[in-house]
Amino acid sequence: MQILDLASYLPENIVDNQRLSELSGRDAEFFLRRTGIHERRRAASGENTNTLAISAVRSLAARNLACLPEIDLVIGCSYTSWDLIGTVAHAVQREYGLRQARAFTLSSACSSVANAMEVAAAFFDAGRSQLALIVAADHNSLYSDDSDQRSGHLWGDGAAAMLLGSAAAPAAPFVVRDVWTAGLGHVGMGPEGVSLRPSEQGLVMPNGKDVFIQACEGMEAAARLLLERNGLQSRDVRLLVPHQANQRIMDHVAGRLDMNPEQLASSIAHYGNTGCASAIITLVQHQQQLAPGELALVVTFGGGYSAGAALLQKQ
Numbered sequence: 468m469q470i471l472d473l474a475s476y477l478p479e480n481i482v483d484n485q486r487l488s489e490l491s492g493r494d495a496e497f498f499l500r501r502t503g504i505h506e507r508r509r510a511a512s513g514e515n516t517n518t519l520a521i522s523a524v525r526s527l528a529a530r531n532l533a534c535l536p537e538i539d540l541v542i543g544c545s546y547t548s549w550d551l552i553g554t555v556a557h558a559v560q561r562e563y564g565l566r567q568a569r570a571f572t573l574s575s576a577c578s579s580v581a582n583a584m585e586v587a588a589a590f591f592d593a594g595r596s597q598l599a600l601i602v603a604a605d606h607n608s609l610y611s612d613d614s615d616q617r618s619g620h621l622w623g624d625g626a627a628a629m630l631l632g633s634a635a636a637p638a639a640p641f642v643v644r645d646v647w648t649a650g651l652g653h654v655g656m657g658p659e660g661v662s663l664r665p666s667e668q669g670l671v672m673p674n675g676k677d678v679f680i681q682a683c684e685g686m687e688a689a690a691r692l693l694l695e696r697n698g699l700q701s702r703d704v705r706l707l708v709p710h711q712a713n714q715r716i717m718d719h720v721a722g723r724l725d726m727n728p729e730q731l732a733s734s735i736a737h738y739g740n741t742g743c744a745s746a747i748i749t750l751v752q753h754q755q756q757l758a759p760g761e762l763a764l765v766v767t768f769g770g771g772y773s774a775g776a777a778l779l780q781k782q
Contacts, residue, residue: 468588468631470641470779471598472531475627475748476522477738480509482613490614498620503714507623507739509608514624515549517558520604523626523744528563531630538565538630540596542586543572544579544603544743546663546769547610547670559602568600575650576661577710578767579603579743581775584631584646591633599631605742610663610670618661618672621713623739627747640754641763641779645693648775655681661770678770682712685774686720686766693764693776701726705761706753710768711735711745720766732756732763750779757781 483506484495498504510519520543528535543555550558554572559565575582583601590596607622632639652658656677663670672678686709694701701724709717714735721731732753734745741748746765757763758781765777 468591468633468643469636469639470643471630471632471636471639472527473627473629473640473747473751474523474527475625475744475751476519477508477625477748478510478514478519480511481506482509487613487620491616502621503735504620504739505736508625510606510624515609516545516547516604516606517549517553517555519606519624519626520555520559520602521562523604523628524559524563524600524602527628527630534598535563535565536567537598538568538600540587540590540599541565541568541570542583542599542601544574544583544601545572545605546574546576546579546742547605547607549606555602555604559600565600575648575773576769576771577712577742577745578648578769578773578775580747581646581648581765581767581777584643584777585648587631588643588646597633601629601631603627603743603747605744607670607740607742612669615671617675621740622670623741625738625741625744625748627744627751629747639782641781643777644780645697645778646776647689647693649689649773651681651685651772651774654772658771660772672770679713679716681772682716682768683719683723685768685772686710687723689774689776690720690724690764690766693778697778703762704730704764705757706730706732706763708732708746708750708753708763708765710766711738711749712740712768
């Protein structure tokens, strides 16, 4: 399986730490120390999860116009649905006229992209698909509250898209060497760690300490598993691209894997936690650091809990 192209979209609106300081009474530096976040992007009026996804696909579609009619699988990734029936996948299918595609949306919270890649690989292996589009988008600010002292400061909005093919393509930027996911609902606080219950409350993280611990352990374990089953050491990986949950979590995982700061790809300082899309947004922004043959290890963790990883090789 190869990644033929990838793209991202980030809204223009910026909410910086000074704004959160005014809302909470806390010093602006508190948010930076706690999370590594300087600012985060927020969807504008009229934007929603579906429009974010459509925007992420726009540049990718323009570069791949000839092959759009051949897309036979669209997988959406989101936990902040704008519409539970007309999902991210369906909105993208309609916008770009993907007539031949199966379309559905899945969620394992912020590890959804890894699950989508695994599902696409299964479709390819079964001969049920040859060209797949994965679109991840989260409109966290629709459900979160900036005045929430526990986690309101974390959330940003954004989207990313990947075009994957089952056949070899010389111009493809990445070969997917391996992908793995796991449900972790049985560990720690599980489904109580992070929640979004529209009938009761918005996006909240009542058990942040447990989320921190499980995210560190889950992403480290996922990374080690892929390294071991591919006969690699951490020094063989040029870039570790984690879910952008918290800079302290990412630093901890990199440290546990004996990786140096130059191996860690981070975008959280300017975008916050952009949910399902965060790892791919970060990969888009750091892919030029990879030379042909070098490896990127994408690791994800989702509240609920779940984890995943994908080993990518630059062509």
